[in-house]
Amino acid sequence: MELFTKLFGSLLVFVYHCFDRIVIHGYLSALTRPEQVVYFFRQVVGVAAVDKEVLSRRTAEYQGWVEAFARNHGTPIEWAEKGVRKEDYVQRWLRPMVRAQRYGIYFIFKSMEQGPTFRCTVPKYPTRDPNYRILAPQRSRFTHYYFYIRDETLGPIAMRVASFFPFQTTYYLNGHSFIEQELNRAGIGFRKHDNAFLAVDDPAALQAAADRLSPALIRERLDYWTLLLGPKFSARERALISVRRFYAISQIEYCRNFIFKRHFPIHKIFERSCELGLWRLSVDKVSEIFGTRITKKLHGNLNTTLEQIEHGHHIFRAYWKHAFVKQYEKFATFLRNEVCSNNLADFGLRKGLEHLGDVREKFLGITERFATFQARCLNAHVDFPLLQRLALPITVGSAKYPGIKIHDTRMIRLMQVLLHAGTTVGGWRAQQLHEVLVTSFGLSDKRYGLNQLRYDLRKMRAHALLERDGNRYAYRLTDKGVKVALLFVLFHQRLYGPLANSLFHHRPDANFQPDSKLEKAVHKADDSIRKVIRLLDS
Template sequence: MPNVAEIIREHVTLDVKCVDRLYLNGYIPRLQSEGGVVAFLRQAGARAVPSPAIFGTITDAFKARLRAWCERRQIPWIDFPKGERKDDIVQKYRDRFPAASGVVLVGVAQERAWGWASSKTQRGRWVHFTWRRKSVCVNHYYIYVLDPEWGPAFIKVCGYAPYALKLCLNGHEWAKRQLRHRRIRFTALDNGFLDCADPAALHEICHRLDARDVEAFFTRWLARLPLPLTAAQQAAGFPYRLSILQMEVSRTQVFDRPVRGREFFEEIIRDNLDLGRPSRVQLLFTRRITRATPGRFQTRVVTHGVAPSVHVEYKRCHIKQYFKEERALRTETTFNDTYDFGVGRGLSNFRYLRTLGQHINTRLLETEQTAHDCGLARAQLADLVLPTHTATGLPAPALKFGQPRAMALLGALCRFACAPEGVTNGRLRPVVAQLLGVPDGAYTARHMGYDLRRLVRKGLLGRVPGRLCYSLTPLGRRVALFLTKVHARVLRPGLQMLDTHIVAQAPPRLRTLFIALDAATDSLIEEARLAA
């Protein structure tokens, strides 16, 4: 069976990097604060007292206006049954939709949202309202559209103040539309691509997608659809603005044969389950993690029936690898909170998040390939296990293969294989102690400091400029994975098989062959009359 590196290098026919699902929030900035709400109500009601009844009037008027707009255009209006998948219901209407673009249907569902609630205080003729955020269950209006540039999408409008919108778009569908405009042939793979007559043009199109295309969609439909706030109210200082709620950045690698995808996941699953690590292991990103950092940091291998998937979690960010439609490997990073990476939710961060997501996807794939193509040359192995000197003459103590402390150190580095930076004394030491099977206090910071110097001088770690931490070098990643694999998969089980004190109902084949070799060697010595 080919390894992961060979599968990716030799059996991928199309490699597509593209933004996948985009879930955006449309909000009115001035309606996010109590002062803005008061100013809006005074302006909308032309009264000194900002009465909450104005919001009720706007809500009722919006529903009536949207319903009448749909009736004039013969657009279906449905109430979504509770518990049923909306996409399954809408797809039947999409299949029958006759036009190339337009509104397919409007669906209504009751869902929870954060809205404004008021408290009234009255003293004689003096009346005052205070406002607070409250979770309310209100009508949401799903407007499903076919857009000339984005294809299938929907806009969800909350019918309650502050009248938030949600937009759901898909970058792969946008790319398909651009290919059709250029008359470039392709075969779809669900919401991806199975093949393309011009892969270079597809790459250029996917790379060209940016925030301006999203804004163009938003502007186009704001002008066409009835919304809770009229155009005049929006122009009077209450316009909508977009922010990123969720963004999926994907890389899809199409295999020449479906069997290659299954082979890929067999190897990946094996690495996550038997390389001396538990089924859930820590995976570090470029962000610093401390004990106070909320969220989970782990890798999971999930096998639902015969469709395995790998899930990596960092705070609220999620990476998923799965076998798409039995033809392609989809590696997908989902940003659920952009603040996990130190940037705001503004649409201006679209390009940065796309680049970051592709960097994460690539780093994960490179680590998986290195894990399966990590052999060392004889000279590299000799430099590692023997005492040497650095180019500046500093002594580099040996890392002796098989020595418990050296193997625990290399095994601990495997936990940081996906971390381009951020290996510190404090983070690495408890992992080494755990693999040694000793209390944290028995493997001290002084011991860790000595081992870190060894790793740096052997070229396995590099110092991060301006920070008190190290990054795992490409050589370090290769050495850690190779020697840990040899120790965990060859040396340790091999010696166990050869141990005659371990009783086995059926002796391992290696033990049987070794006993036969031992007997043949004894016979040869006896025939040579060399026995004592």
């Protein structure tokens, strides 16, 4: 992390880390095992035989309550269609609530899904107890309800409730939504887009808000919505058994976000880091990033991939057991490193919600080590399409000017003269430039006339490489023009020409090279190019 900020600190706007997606399972601890269910119905409810009809009756009661709740509150309730992403579908009901600053349930989905339940069977042979039934856990397909909620603390969340015993619940949260609520409550301005904060008035307050997401706060809000929307138990049932749920983390993501300045070519650098990462991020380095050692007992994935998803968006992933760390960039503005886990036992962590702080500490260390590795990959020369951009025609006002080609000898000569401005502090006049060009390169007026020079000067001005000295018709290179001119001239004279001659005509003997730093550098570049060619041919 220190290396990353050291290398790119001047290009960063701010950095923050937080929980992203969190999936939590809620279990009724007192009703998860068959013997507990039998005790509940026989001793608490007062039912002699726990059969299929008894369980179905509780399901029908809850399903009827959900339908009545939706009808009484005017909440839309629909069956989920195959192939439709639920989160995208409900956005048109969420947006009006956000504009009106209202909180509550705004949509309910019904979905047929697999879930845990119990199977009741009559014993094959008669027993002393005529009401004895065999109750066994199983997974079957039945109705689940998705409640889409806008919570005043956690922001938009989703709660899935199974309509069959033991009524398992699942909660879908997002740390960015919680931070948004905290910043709004504190009156801090920000700009959030696509689950990321791209601008904020107070970055320290943003990080402080992210750190306030605690197990106690989450439990309080989940308990509230579970009591309101979950299966109903009478006062007597609540007095005799505990209906408090145990919350376990099923899936969790922790991210570190680097917000860059918009002019920074982050997309090209990310591509370069992916190329290097695929080659250099070996299994031992992956294991080091996750803070473990490779042993014979290690089972599961241990590899790296580069995946392409919608709109050509790429994600670099390093897998480890049931977890992975991924990196991607968006909008040429922010870079995200994210740890995702589907089984916290891989890290020696407990799944209970109360251990969320341990998860934060563990995942924060992983993102720091991954950022350090990526910093070394990102600290590399990458392709910037300067030559392609200059070669394209440009329109200034109503006039259209052609591009500047790197192989244009006429333009290279003009740039070479413009770079030698030691005796022309006030800039070059067109007549002066023409005389120097004709004299230096042995040209005739017919071959390179004054009008041709003025055409070249207008073209350079259109590309912001040249500027006038006030109102005078005297020209000098801009800051951008100096860099481009040096790149063009040195590329031809010091790099392209010597290397091309070495590759196609005559290669100087390295044993008798002159004692020149430039010549040594050219030999080194020549050797590197030949090595690349051999690798491509092999």
